[in-house]
Amino acid sequence: MNSMKRFSAALLIGVLACSPLVCLADQTLSLTKDFVNQVKDRATVSTDLQVDVHPQTPHSVVEKAEDGDIHMAGRDNVIKLPLVAEILNARFEKDTMQFLNQISDGQSVSVTGVWRIWFEHPGPGQVQNQPVPVPTSSNPDHVFELHPITRFGTFDCLDSFLNITNPNVSPPKVYKAYSATTAFGEYKNLQVAIKATSTRVFLATAKTGFNYTEFVMELAGKPKDMGDSFMVMAHIYDSQNLEEPVVETMHRMVFVKGSPPAVQIQGLKKGATLHVLGIPRVNLKEVMAVANKHGANEIVVPLPYELIIVAVLPE
Amino acid sequence: MGLFNSTVLDVAIGLVFVYLLLAILCTAANEWLAALTKTRAKFLKKGLMQLLDNQPTSKDGSPDEFIKEFFLHPLITGMMKDDKDPAYLSARTFAAVVTDLVTAYSPAKGVNTTDEAGNSSDKAIADLERGLMAIPPGDVQRVLSALIKHSTGDLPKTQEALEAWFNDAMDRVTGWYKRRTQVWTLIVAILITVVANADTISIARRLWTDPVMRSAVVEQAKVRAQKPPPSVTIEYPDPDDPANPQVTTNEGNVLSDQEREVLGQVLGWHDGVLHDQNGIRWSGRVWLGRLIGWLLTVLALSLGAPFWFDLLNKFINIRSAGKSPDEKAKGPEKENVPAKA
Numbered sequence: 001m002n003s004m005k006r007f008s009a010a011l012l013i014g015v016l017a018c019s020p021l022v023c024l025a026d027q028t029l030s031l032t033k034d035f036v037n038q039v040k041d042r043a044t045v046s047t048d049l050q051v052d053v054h055p056q057t058p059h060s061v062v063e064k065a066e067d068g069d070i071h072m073a074g075r076d077n078v079i080k081l082p083l084v085a086e087i088l089n090a091r092f093e094k095d096t097m098q099f100l101n102q103i104s105d106g107q108s109v110s111v112t113g114v115w116r117i118w119f120e121h122p123g124p125g126q127v128q129n130q131p132v133p134v135p136t137s138s139n140p141d142h143v144f145e146l147h148p149i150t151r152f153g154t155f156d157c158l159d160s161f162l163n164i165t166n167p168n169v170s171p172p173k174v175y176k177a178y179s180a181t182t183a184f185g186e187y188k189n190l191q192v193a194i195k196a197t198s199t200r201v202f203l204a205t206a207k208t209g210f211n212y213t214e215f216v217m218e219l220a221g222k223p224k225d226m227g228d229s230f231m232v233m234a235h236i237y238d239s240q241n242l243e244e245p246v247v248e249t250m251h252r253m254v255f256v257k258g259s260p261p262a263v264q265i266q267g268l269k270k271g272a273t274l275h276v277l278g279i280p281r282v283n284l285k286e287v288m289a290v291a292n293k294h295g296a297n298e299i300v301v302p303l304p305y306e307l308i309i310v311a312v313l314p315e
Numbered sequence: 316m317g318l319f320n321s322t323v324l325d326v327a328i329g330l331v332f333v334y335l336l337l338a339i340l341c342t343a344a345n346e347w348l349a350a351l352t353k354t355r356a357k358f359l360k361k362g363l364m365q366l367l368d369n370q371p372t373s374k375d376g377s378p379d380e381f382i383k384e385f386f387l388h389p390l391i392t393g394m395m396k397d398d399k400d401p402a403y404l405s406a407r408t409f410a411a412v413v414t415d416l417v418t419a420y421s422p423a424k425g426v427n428t429t430d431e432a433g434n435s436s437d438k439a440i441a442d443l444e445r446g447l448m449a450i451p452p453g454d455v456q457r458v459l460s461a462l463i464k465h466s467t468g469d470l471p472k473t474q475e476a477l478e479a480w481f482n483d484a485m486d487r488v489t490g491w492y493k494r495r496t497q498v499w500t501l502i503v504a505i506l507i508t509v510v511a512n513a514d515t516i517s518i519a520r521r522l523w524t525d526p527v528m529r530s531a532v533v534e535q536a537k538v539r540a541q542k543p544p545p546s547v548t549i550e551y552p553d554p555d556d557p558a559n560p561q562v563t564t565n566e567g568n569v570l571s572d573q574e575r576e577v578l579g580q581v582l583g584w585h586d587g588v589l590h591d592q593n594g595i596r597w598s599g600r601v602w603l604g605r606l607i608g609w610l611l612t613v614l615a616l617s618l619g620a621p622f623w624f625d626l627l628n629k630f631i632n633i634r635s636a637g638k639s640p641d642e643k644a645k646g647p648e649k650e651n652v653p654a655k656a
Contacts, residue, residue, distance in 0.1 A: 037486075041558050191544075221554030224407070227475075231557040249550070252557045270554070286549045286560050292489050293496075293547070293562045299621045301546050 029117070029143050029203045030127040033288075035079075036201055039115050040284040043229035043256045043308070044150055046112040047078035049085060053138045056101055058090035061166035063176040067212060068164045069147075070097065073135035076111075080129045081144040084121075085113055088148035088310055089160040091167060096155040109153050113146025114256060114308050117282040120209050128200075147279065148310060150256060161259035163277060163311045164212070175212065177277055180238040183213035184246045187280055190303035196291035203287065205303055211279055214313055216242060218273045220250045223265050230255040230265050231306075239275055252283060252306035261309045275315055278307035322523065325533050328630045329522040329581070330515065332536035334615040335623035336578055337504075337513055339545055339568050341616050344503045345496065346563075354495060355402035362488035363404075366481070367413075370453030372420065381416065381455055388412045405556045406478035406485075413477060414443055417459060421445035440470045504616040505609075511582040514608030515615070518581055528580055535577045540631045545620040568620065 039045055054072035061068040070090040074083065087093055087100075103109060123141020125133070149157050164175035177183075192205040217234035224231050234253050235245045253276075255262040264274065286304030349355065363382065370381035385391065386400070390412050394401040421442040444463060447456050458480065459473075466472035507513065522529045545568045549560050570578075589597055597605070615623075 221551075221557070224555065224557055226558065233551055233554045233557050250554065285558065286562075289549060289560045289562045290547060292493060294619065298625075299547065299619065300544050300625065301549075304549060 028119070028122050028126055028205070031201050031203070031284075032128050033196070033199055033201055033291075035128060036284050036288055040288055041226050041231075043114050043226070043231075043254050044112050045079065045115040045146065046110070046151075047076040047146075048108045049074045049076045049083075049111040049146070050106055050108050051085075051100070051103060052106055052135050054100060055138055058087075058097075061091075061164055061173045061175050065211075067175060068166060070100070071138040072100065073138050073140050073142075075132045075134070079115075079144060079146075080132065081126060082123075082132050082135065082140055082142040083144045083146065084139060084142050085111055085146035085149050085152075087152065087157055087160060089162055089164055091165075092160055092162070093155070093157055096152050096157060099153055099155060110151075111146060111149060111153075112151040113149040114254070115281070116145040116147045116279065116308065117143055117203075117284070118145065118211075118280060119143050119205050119207055120211065122207055148308075150258070156258075158256065158258045159260070161256065161261055161310050163313055177212040177214040178210050179240065180213055180215035180236060180246045181241075183210040183280070184215070184236060186210045187305055188247050188302065190305075191300050192282075192287075192303045193298050193300045194287055194290050194294070195296065195298040196294070197296065201287060201291050202298075203282070212277060212310075213280070213307075214239060214275070214277050215246070216273055216275050217253055217307075217309075218245075219268055219270050221270055223255070223268065228257055230257065230262055232265065232268075237273075242273075252285075253278070254281075254306055254308045256308070259310075261312045264312050265309075274309075275313040276307075276309045277311040277313055278309050280305045280307055322526075322529070324630065324634055325529050326519055326522045328536050328627065328634065329529055329532040330519055331623055331627045331630055332532055332539060333513070333518055333578070333581055334612070334618075335539065335545075335620055335627055336570060336574055337507055337511070337612070338616050338618070338620035338623055339570060340507055341500065341503050342545070342568055342620055344507070345500055348499060348503070349496070353399065353402070355492065356400045358488050358492045358495070359402060359404060359485075360400055361491070362484050363409075365487075366458075366484050367455055370455040371451045374451060376451065378453065381450075381453065384416055385412060388416060390415075403552065403559055403561065405553070405559050406481045407556070407558075409481040410474045410477040413455070413459070414439075414474065417446040417450065417455070418442045419446065420449040422449055437470075440468055440473065443470070443473070444468075501613070501617065504613045508609050508612045508616065511578070512584050513582050513612045514605050515611035516604060516608035518608075518612075521581060532577055532581060535573055536627060537631055538571075539574065539624075540628050544624045 049072075051072050051074045053074075055070065058068055058070040060066045068089055068091060069086040072085050074085065076083065087096060090097055121139060121142050125141070126143050148160060151157060164177075166173040186208065187210070190205055190208055192203055195202045216237040216239050218237065220233040220235055222232065232253050232255070233250045235250050236247055237244075238246050253265075255265045261274075261276065268274070283304040283306040290299060290301055290304070363385065367382040367385055369378045371378055372380040372384060390408055391401065391404075394404070394408075418439070422445060440463065443459070447459055447463075450456055459477070462476040462480065463473050466476050522532060547562050549562055551557065551560055553559060591597065591601070
């Protein structure tokens with residue numbers, strides 16, 4: 001290759017480097033800004049869910065994915081993404097389970113649940129408002145969940161916000177959640193690429209898991225009424241080490257109104273502590289704050305996350 | 316030796332590295348400018364002016380009376396640091412201050428009337444309505460009356476509507492701020508590019524023809540690739556307000572002394588300003604070349620530091636993966652590095 005050709009090749013690489021296509025290649029979730037703005041400060045979303053696939057019985061209660069939930073995969077006309085809805089502590093929700101097992105495949109049910117974006121089962125086609133294929137399993141590729149469900153049809157599921165337990169065995173089997181050190185050690189290493197256009201927000205991150213974690217939260221401020229929830233900033237400690245927080249920064253905790261944990265958070269003041277069971281979800285409020293600042297310029301940041309508090313555990 | 320383990324790749328790495336450093340400088344300059352000009356606080360004030368001006372509070376009073384009272388309210392002054400206007404305001408605080416200011420004009424504040432023997436919420440909304448009737452006509456009066464009517468006289472719903480009104484306005488403020496930031500980013504990128512004479516074509520040519528410089532740049536690029544990516548920090552200035560995160564550029568966006576040295580070698584007006592190395596003024600053709608080179612650099616800087624950091628890592632990985640066994644044994648840069656004196 002002569003000198004001129006090689007110089008041209010160098011310039012070509014430079015020009016290619018300028019192409020935004022390079023950074024578009026990794027995108028795995030595309031949300032509309034309207035939707036994000038609608039839910040970023042809310043705990044729950046309501047929709048009519050066409051329940052396509054679900055098992056007859058809940059997961060067993062042991063650890064990791066054996067979490068006592070029951071999954072249902074379906075399609076809806078509000079979220080418009082591949083999604084899974086999950087009833088927490090499904091063994092406690094006998095009437096709801098009976099109703100679920102009676103409905104026919106594809107039947108539409110009015111559902112309210114905690115929206116949750118988490119890259120545990122990522123896959124292609126996570127583009128909001130695109131046609132969603134009919135799921136063929138109860139756990140299809142998805143990053144959006146209604147988890148936990150708070151109302152299924154006419155059945156109130158808020159009383160399922162308790163420590164995950166199988167009451168049908170003697171003695172009752174209690175779920176072993178990830179320790180704060182393990183789970184938050186994973187969360188804090190996650191990175192996400194955020195990019196926005198005038199109508200959409202794009203998120204790309206690595207696959208993750210660590211759904212349920214037990215930890216001690218210390219309130220950094222007072223709980224704020226956010227409509228369908230109370231939210232509060234808190235420092236996070238491992239229940240086995242209350243000397244030093246497991247992450248340096250405080251995080252937002254979400255307590256769904258009407259759930260047992262929400263009853264306990266009301267009236268607590270800065271400095272109070274609670275031993276809780278939480279599920280992580282992407283913090284869309286923070287995502288939008290980053291997107292508003294950087295817009296079309298993709299930026300890689302530590303994954304913004306918050307915790308949905310599903311149970312208050314004994315001290 | 317393949318294309319991706321050659322001088323071509325090193326020149327590309329050098330260019331990407333220079334873009335990255337310049338983009339980091341741009342970001343820092345923008346942050347500094349935003350802090351210096353208090354842009355956020357100004358835009359917030361401008362947004363609030365749009366909502367609350369044109370509302371006198373006394374007969375024959377000036378239209379800006381209400382907004383002045385707003386900024387003198389203890390909830391707002393409590394957020395001021397060194398008497399500077401706040402840069403952030405939550406919707407809840409906005410709603411609380413507006414309702415408190417209007418209610419203060421109620422001639423019978425807190426007094427129960429026979430038809431208001433309900434709960435404290437009913438009394439509060441009645442006080443608010445009386446306060447609205449007591450102030451002269453204006454924008455706030457008109458909007459609040461409409462919100463109360465729309466909320467069927469329910470105080471929490473009225474406050475929610477007030478917060479939504481504020482949030483809508485703040486979305487516009489965010490849009491103004493973003494547009495202003497984009498304009499300033501472009502201006503800063505142009506200034507840095509021209510002042511530093513960061514002409515992409517010249518930089519590429521210099522890296523191509525000077526193996527010592529190329530080697531030094533690639534070495535520093537490899538060091539930079541090991542560092543954390545340029546990113547942002549999300550913080551909550553008020554722990555009582557979980558709905559108000561702030562995004563700031565993190566401390567990782569700092570150039571090391573070695574990187575500054577590299578920039579000094581690669582950029583600058585080494586041949587004299589507007590003259591070539593022989594002292595001859597630039598011809599039209601040279602000017603055109605410079606302008607194209609500067610334009611390429613400005614376009615590159617507009618992509619932002621995180622983009623270039625990501626790309627730098629990809630190129631460094633390609634370079635590391637593409638080494639021949641012989642070169643690996645020799646060490647990373649021996650092929651192109653002449654012995655230094």
